[in-house]
Amino acid sequence: MYKVGIVGSEGYAVGELYNLLINHPDVHVEMIYSPQRAGMSVAELFNDLNSMRTLDFTDRLDLEGLDVLFLCLQSAASREFLHLFDIPEGLKVIDFSQEFRHTNAEETGFVYGLSEGNRRAITKAARVSVPGAIAAAIQTPLMPLAKHLLLNSEIHVTAVAGKTEALARPKPEGGLTYDMLFDNFHVFRPLEHHHIGEVRRTLKDVQNSFDSEIVLIPMRGNFTRGVYTTMYLDCPLGIAEIRRLYEEFFDDHSFVHLVDEYPDVRDTVNTNDLHIHLSKHGNRLLIVSTMDNLMKGAAGSAIHIMNLMLGLVETTGLNVKPSVF
Numbered sequence: 001m002y003k004v005g006i007v008g009s010e011g012y013a014v015g016e017l018y019n020l021l022i023n024h025p026d027v028h029v030e031m032i033y034s035p036q037r038a039g040m041s042v043a044e045l046f047n048d049l050n051s052m053r054t055l056d057f058t059d060r061l062d063l064e065g066l067d068v069l070f071l072c073l074q075s076a077a078s079r080e081f082l083h084l085f086d087i088p089e090g091l092k093v094i095d096f097s098q099e100f101r102h103t104n105a106e107e108t109g110f111v112y113g114l115s116e117g118n119r120r121a122i123t124k125a126a127r128v129s130v131p132g133a134i135a136a137a138i139q140t141p142l143m144p145l146a147k148h149l150l151l152n153s154e155i156h157v158t159a160v161a162g163k164t165e166a167l168a169r170p171k172p173e174g175g176l177t178y179d180m181l182f183d184n185f186h187v188f189r190p191l192e193h194h195h196i197g198e199v200r201r202t203l204k205d206v207q208n209s210f211d212s213e214i215v216l217i218p219m220r221g222n223f224t225r226g227v228y229t230t231m232y233l234d235c236p237l238g239i240a241e242i243r244r245l246y247e248e249f250f251d252d253h254s255f256v257h258l259v260d261e262y263p264d265v266r267d268t269v270n271t272n273d274l275h276i277h278l279s280k281h282g283n284r285l286l287i288v289s290t291m292d293n294l295m296k297g298a299a300g301s302a303i304h305i306m307n308l309m310l311g312l313v314e315t316t317g318l319n320v321k322p323s324v325f
Contacts, residue, residue, distance in 0.1 A: 002068060004028070004029055004070065004306075008071065011298075013096065016300070018046070020299055022054075025317065026310070026317075031058055034059075040057050066091055067091070069087070094129075095130065098194065108127070113302075115301070116256060128309065132297070134218060134229075136301065143203075143206060144246045159218045159219070160219045162227070196214050226290060231287040232281075243258065258277070258278065262277050263276075263277055263290045266322060268290050268291050269322055271318075271322055273292075304318065
C-alpha cells in the first residue's frame with residue numbers, strides 16, 4: 001500500500017479527495033495536516049463523510065515514509081510550505097493551487113497535470129500541478145483542434161460553474177443553503193478570468209502558432225457542482241471529419257467521451273468523466289462540454305495524476321457512476 005498525506009482543509013475538493021483516497025485500493029491516508037483545525041474530525045467539516053472511516057486533522061507534520069503528498073492550499077501558501085519544510089527525496093507532490101501551473105519545470109520541478117495532454121511527462125514527474133477546473137473544461141475539448149493546427153479564429157466561451165467552484169468553502173455548522181444554491185445566477189470575472197492565461201499556454205504548447213483571442217464569460221449557476229461550457233469558433237472541416245479527429249485523439253483516454261446529444265451537468269456529477277458534444281453551424285463549430293468541478297476539475301484529476309505517477313492503472317479508484325439517474 002502506498003502511504004499518502006494531505007496538507008490543508010480549505011475547499012470542498014479536500015473532502016472529495018479524502019473520500020476517493022480512503023476508497024482507493026492501493027493507498028492508505030496517513031495524515032491530514034491542518035494546524036488551525038487540529039483535533040477536529042474530518043467528518044465534522046465534511047458532513048457527507050459521517051458514515052466513513054475518518055481521521056482527525058493534525059498539527060503534527062510527519063512526511064517521512066509518505067509516498068505522495070497532496071497540497072490543498074492557496075497559491076502563496078503552497079509556495080511558502082515548500083520553502084519552509086524539507087520534502088524528503090522520493091516524495092511525490094501534487095499541488096491543487098494555481099501557483100505552479102505552467103511554470104518552468106526546470107526551475108520549480110512542477111509538471112502541468114493535464115492528463116489528456118501531458119500523460120507521459122506526468123508518469124515521470126516528482127511534482128505535478130492540478131489544472132484549474134474551468135481551464136480543464138475549456139482546454140481539453142480544444143486539444144484535438146490544436147493538434148491539427150485548427151485554432152485560427154477567436155474562441156468564444158461561456159462557462160457556467162456550480163456553487164462549489166473556486167472560493168467556496170465548507171463550514172462545520174452547515175452546508176450550502178437553499179438560497180445560496182437556487183436563488184441566484186451571476187457573471188464573475190468576465191473577459192479577465194485568470195484561467196484564460198492557463199488555457200492559452202496549454203493550447204500554445206500544442207499549436208505553436210496559436211495566437212487567437214479567448215473570449216471567456218464565466219458564470220456561477222444555481223446548482224451545487226459541475227462546469228458546463230459552450231464554445232464556438234470557425235472551423236473549415238465538416239462535422240464527420242472533426243468527429244474523426246476527436247475520436248482518434250481521445251481513443252486511449254479513459255475519462256473523455258463524445259456524446260450524440262447535448263450533455264446535462266448531472267451526467268457527469270460525482271464522476272471523473274468529461275462529456276463533449278460537437279455540432280457544425282455554417283462555418284462555426286459548436287463544442288458543448290460538461291464535467292464535475294470537484295472531480296474532473298480537482299480531486300478526481302489529482303487521483304488520476306497520482307495513479308500515473310505511481311504506475312497504477314489510471315482508472316483505479318475512479319470507477320464511479322453519476323449520482324443521479
